[in-house]
Amino acid sequence: MTLTKDAAQTAKIASNKQSELNTRLRASFQQLLAFASLLALVLFFSVASSNFYQAANLSNILLSTVVTGLLALGTTFVIITGGIDLSIGTGMTLASVMTAVFMTQMGMPMIVGVICGVLFGALMGGINGFLVAVMKIPSFIATLAMMMVAAGLALVISGTKPVYTNEVAGFQSIFALGKSIPGLVIPNAVFILFAAAIVAGLLLSKTVLGRYTYSIGSNVQATALSGVNVTKWTVLIYTVAGSFTGLAGVIATARLNSAQPAGGAGLELQAIAAVVIGGTSLAGGKGSIIGTVIGALIMSVLTNGLSIMSIPQEWQQVAVGVVILLAVYLDMMRRKKASN
């Protein structure tokens, strides 16, 4: 009796180990697949056009990923909770205007202006979180309204004119175009994006905030019943997301050495597309920062590659749309297979 029981126990442990291994493999395979798609794209464009695989062009691709990439990082948090943030595009613009205003009209030192720009983004995120978690307005509506508010405020505060930061010594160089590593053509903004991605990745996988982000998106009621203050954490998660919007605003300002008050609208959808291509589920509960980074890179490689191949911009949009559909459909199929 005990003997058979022991045998059963051993078999059980073995099968457990097996299933554990399978789960791990599946998880890494998913990220591998996204990464493989990115490589395939790069390979394809390198073969298709000799102008693609050039250091200057690759550096261009990376630079063009920075602003949408930062926005996508923040909104990954919101989307994993099962929410959506439509205010990041124009919110970035408002943060950009505010950063420029802090540094010029208010005369803040550069670094203080940068910090205030990021904090301003966090404040906007916090307001979104308050609307969603405390006032219980659906995130789509709340952030749609905030998108309009931010667009309007950016125009009001700037007087509908660009705010130039040429006077701020070193701003553009340090936070965007300067190249700190000798011998490499990669500008600083790209390193800022990757640093931000690492911070976001750590936040999501190693901190309490990250755990509750997944938990809320997975089953908000069960999370609340387990004694987690869901309202408080939702506000915090949106605040963190907003700080990435603020940082995107700072970098955008530095890159052009000016805040352009009329732009930004539409960027939110590009960011959301990057997140979705990266395998984050709009239903909440699933997603990763590495996926989002790869998603953002796929978007900019695609746009850049198609431009280099002289595909008209109209058709580029069509291609990006098709890629989004494909990515999401393949992801759904894979999940379905995995669950069977």
Place this chain on the structure above:
Amino acid sequence: MSKKLLRISGVSKSFPGVKALSDMQLDLAHNEVLALVGENGAGKSTLMKLLSGIYVPDSGVFEIDGEEVAITGTKHAQELGISIIHQEFNLMQDLTVAQNIYIGREPRVGGLFLSERALNRKARLLFDRINIDLDPKARVGDLTVAKQQMVEIAKALSYKSRILIMDEPTAALNDAEVATLHDLIRNFTNEETGVIYISHRMDELKAISNRITVIRDGEYIDTVNTAETTMGEVINLMVGREISGNQRPASHTPSDEVVLKVTGLSTKDLLQDISFELHKGEILGFAGLMGAGRTEVARAIVGADKISSGTIELNGSLVSIGNPAVAASMGVGYLSEDRKHLGLLLERDVKDNIALSSLKMFSRMGVLNDKAMKSTASTYIDKLRIKTPSSAQVAKNLSGGNQQKIVIAKWLVKDCDILIFDEPTRGIDVGAKEEIYALLNELLVQGKSIIMISSELPEVLRLSHRIAVMSEGRLTGFLSNSEANQENLMALATLNTHSAVLAPLPSSSAQRSTK
């Protein structure tokens, strides 16, 4: 120890229009597994919700170790050492086992950072202590239902629970898993703790419980020692009331013509080899406990669920029904048990709801003819005696009985000859029930044939010409109306179709017999 671990007395709870519990009592000793049984709707889940702090009682006393307590909320119940494992799980599918168990209480480093290693170690220690075989790092969504059940149990036990309440914990488990669960329960019970175990499976109660408390219609009936009682006695206590003679089906006699013939129907998840015939002008009742698979039979017939094997014949010819729309076009209508979600458009008016399945009839080139819809609606409002100020009244403003009549009208307009009613009188008050019963009998006279799924045995006995009884996805028997009674129905409904041995382990049975 003379003081009981838990004692409940004089507990009453009413909801608008329903007295869910009246003067309920129950006691749980230390080191005891108390089974709580009763028919569907007897008040078990209300009692559980009172104990877990989800509801507040209207009156009554709760005592733990002889001390009176007032349970103020779910968190308070946890603090008192009461843990409940509900039938539907409260788990985060995307998190791992350990993350689920310690959500909100995760080990931290410096206040913000998680220590995954400490978390998994903590979970492993817990699993060792309570002797559960789980992988702390597995994603809960990847686990089988049985394993998820174990996660729920581990989570409940991690709160240092003293009173563990399990609501049908074995509904989704196979026999080996049930045995594991029972081992767990035996490991858990000691001089400090006790378990309240709700189940319908009689053989299980024999294997695991010390005493059985029976409740019926919200009232306490009796408590018996498991060792000194038989399954038949428990069923008698559960069912209780006699059926009076006038509650037999109306005089209408079904013809011999077979309108629906189901042969060997099986689905991937639950159903096994379901075969039956439905005659013209007949009400075929489907009885069984929750989860027995009655709704699934209906869903499989109308094509809402995929059939893995088996055939369906309508009026003698083999048909393949891919989805409910096809079923409706062939004259088979399914009236869902979940009227509010699956049967009605609550925000739309009576007229729209009645016409919904037959919009083709009321439109020309896609343009709706409102007048025709209105006049048809008025006809059925009269015919079925739907109490509504007008056909423009919004459905959600009507009573449950009248909402059900709207759903019936919808299928009558569609001209369905076979109607499958799933819990036709759920949530409907007594007077309206009578009207629905009369309506069903009228439908027979008009030549319709009816499958009626119901959890209320008196209703099944009263209306059905024949009764098909299900247990665990299989048909366990057919009874004609004249031979059926609550006792033999309940016996068939609780039949364990897998003939497995669930003998208690020698050590624990010895422990029990000493008491």
